Amino acid sequence: MLIGNSIGLRAIEQNDLAQLLLWRNQPEFRRFFREYRELSSDNQAIWYDKVVLNDRNTMMFAIIDKESKRLLGACGLCYINWVDRSADFSIYIGADSIYIDGLFAIDAAKTMVKFAYEELSLHRLWSEIYDFDEAKKAMFATLGFTLDGRHRQTHWSEGSWHDSLFYSLLSSDSIPKN
Template sequence: MLRPGYPIESARLTLRPYDESDLDDLYDIQSRPEVTRYLLFDVRDRDQVRGSLEERIRSTGLEAEGDTLTLAVTLRDSRRVIGDLMLTWTSREHRQGEIGYIFHPDHGGQGYATEAARVMMRLGFEELGLHRIVGRLNGRNAASARVLERLGMRREAHLRQNQIVKGEWADEVVYAMLEDEWRARL
């Protein structure tokens, strides 16, 4: 079980639970085609984002296999949401999890996704006790692959045309890190 103390701060970022005041910021992220291009969902209208926000507000901890912890990422001196970060507990028995992240394009290329994901991996390995964390992405999403590589994750699989995304066959790439690899990087 994982119920972090909030807020969680890194050098430049604050990770915190979502609240209703985040609707405009989350809409600004999820309504952009350049953000959703490689995601399983398409651009969302305001009502769809409101539903997405309601799910995020409830996702503040991991109590059982299948739960997802989803946190808003802000710059330390701001309440404006610049990114969306998640950790899913995929298997209790095998101590497995999956990370994911989405960032506003105005804040790309500055290392924020890597910094935030590193915090989430620490929570998964050190507080939840996971043995393995994966990151899965669309094979065309080179920017996301670079984030996972900077985290020290290893590319384990390139699955060719294994899923239909937005009406087209898409490749999926899988990265992973084991708990002992995480500890060796500390």
């Protein structure tokens, strides 16, 4: 388990899947994710088997409250490129409909960044978000991520087109301490 100040990051277990599915299917969360439709239990089981358990280019973690051990959300490194030492960074807090906050999400993100750079020797973390995702914009600013660019009108949501924003953090960047 990876330990932060208030959270722990542990392997996603099969008994986490039902709760994670509920969070992933909440419309107020799903609008920020790449999923464009409601996911079924079968979709979730396939994701768990193919991605979480068997894809060496993905490392997903359950975020838990360090004290109570309550499941809070999920985070991970996806599309890991071991040659270029880069990965897509993803995170959300599903508990209490938080999504992104200044306590659990920031602590989990810092813990994941430290793991990516110190344990996996990655060089670059990146993330694609949509231009209306104010919570992740603020989180990335707090963490020292740089806005690298924008792809115009990539995402249809709530009756209009939205841009994709691409953020990155290099291992050489100044990373806020826990």
